Amino acid sequence: MSFEFLNPVEEAVVAHATLLSNQALGKKITIHSKQNGLPELEGAHIAIVGVLEGRRAEDNFGAGKDFSVIRKYLYQLFPGNWFSKIIDLGNIPQGENEEDTYFALQEIITYLVKNNIIPIILGGGQDLTYANYRAYDNLEQMVNLTTVDTKFDLGHFEDEISSTSFLNRIILDKPCNLFNYSNIGYQTYFNSQEEIDLLEKLYFDTYRLGEIASDVKIVEPVLRDTDVVSIDIGSIRRAEAPANNNAVPNGFYGETICAISRYAGISDKVSSFGIYEYNAKLDEKDQTAHLIAQIIWYFIEGYNFRTNEYPFTSKKDYKKYIVPIEDTTINFFKSNKSDRWWMEVEHPNNKTTKSTLIPCTYQDYLRAGNQVIPERWWKTFRKLN
Numbered sequence: 001m002s003f004e005f006l007n008p009v010e011e012a013v014v015a016h017a018t019l020l021s022n023q024a025l026g027k028k029i030t031i032h033s034k035q036n037g038l039p040e041l042e043g044a045h046i047a048i049v050g051v052l053e054g055r056r057a058e059d060n061f062g063a064g065k066d067f068s069v070i071r072k073y074l075y076q077l078f079p080g081n082w083f084s085k086i087i088d089l090g091n092i093p094q095g096e097n098e099e100d101t102y103f104a105l106q107e108i109i110t111y112l113v114k115n116n117i118i119p120i121i122l123g124g125g126q127d128l129t130y131a132n133y134r135a136y137d138n139l140e141q142m143v144n145l146t147t148v149d150t151k152f153d154l155g156h157f158e159d160e161i162s163s164t165s166f167l168n169r170i171i172l173d174k175p176c177n178l179f180n181y182s183n184i185g186y187q188t189y190f191n192s193q194e195e196i197d198l199l200e201k202l203y204f205d206t207y208r209l210g211e212i213a214s215d216v217k218i219v220e221p222v223l224r225d226t227d228v229v230s231i232d233i234g235s236i237r238r239a240e241a242p243a244n245n246n247a248v249p250n251g252f253y254g255e256t257i258c259a260i261s262r263y264a265g266i267s268d269k270v271s272s273f274g275i276y277e278y279n280a281k282l283d284e285k286d287q288t289a290h291l292i293a294q295i296i297w298y299f300i301e302g303y304n305f306r307t308n309e310y311p312f313t314s315k316k317d318y319k320k321y322i323v324p325i326e327d328t329t330i331n332f333f334k335s336n337k338s339d340r341w342w343m344e345v346e347h348p349n350n351k352t353t354k355s356t357l358i359p360c361t362y363q364d365y366l367r368a369g370n371q372v373i374p375e376r377w378w379k380t381f382r383k384l385n
Helices: 011-018 068-075 098-114 128-134 167-172 193-201 209-214 216-224 254-266 284-303 362-369 375-384
Strands: 046-051 086-092 118-122 143-148 178-186 205-208 228-232 272-276 318-325 328-335 341-346 355-360
Touching: 011 068, 046 098, 046 284, 068 284, 086 098, 098 118, 098 128, 098 272, 118 284, 128 143, 128 167, 128 228, 128 272, 143 254, 167 178, 178 209, 178 216, 178 375, 193 205, 205 209, 205 216, 209 216, 209 254, 216 254, 216 355, 228 254, 254 272, 254 284, 272 284, 318 362, 328 362, 341 362, 341 375, 355 375, 362 375
Parallel strands: 046 086, 046 118, 118 272, 143 178, 143 228, 178 205, 228 272
Antiparallel strands: 318 328, 328 341, 341 355
């Protein structure tokens, strides 16, 4: 596939990278520049892609215009003891209409994921999540999507797709490849009770901001079972990330969103990762750009600590625990390598696939021992049956 339509990284940013220490990330990343052209894809593990599209970013005019400051701060960070080869493909220019931009992004993500390269997408409006999801149409797989957001962005079913109404299109449009949707960090007063009830009826997973703030570790099994991660920087409190016209007083602290990003990176299943709604003209002292650079750093750090435990290659690498509960039995598996937990959900009505393994926590195992069925097990069981 030709990526010739991509714009190179701004020359000022490339020039800045040349002045950095040889140990800085900017010297380790192969950058799409006007002088050197597109980087070689072969052997790459991670590809950064900017999307200069923000026309459907509701009440956030100016989003997706410029990612140069984010790149400047990212390039000057120092990598850990990483093995991954990282490339920066530059930016997808704004199409004649939004659908043109969606198509270009979709084609790039499909190609990268097929070639085992994880795209890190810098947006623009969070409606680009729809194009990210549609990129999996040609990959012939069901998709688990997680958004980190104060709102569910369901909108009304008759609404045109936008940053506040893309989820209903993902749920309704065909082909429907969505198996599970999870929201991390929603704030109740921004979502109607009807929306909360609807997601509950669909057996989707939702986690309030307060739950995550109390114990960020509860998001790890959610992200371990996710293909697509979409972060709205509006989920971060305004004081920490002001570069969004919809920023609100409450939200994640910087260290918490970085921890969430690291969990996404560690997940063997996450194959695309996007950060949306950045509006450079509102960024006070480049604070948001600096934080987004660190969010990306933590994702890449997590990626370099993947243990390749998904999918299971052999159950001999796991300890099995059998828990009788009510009128069923739940099998739990604990990894000898990472000490992470999974639970088995049976498919009584499926003759070809007998069971599915879903990530869980040690607390889920303890609760099952106390005769409390884990919520994620129950929701998965209902969806499969």
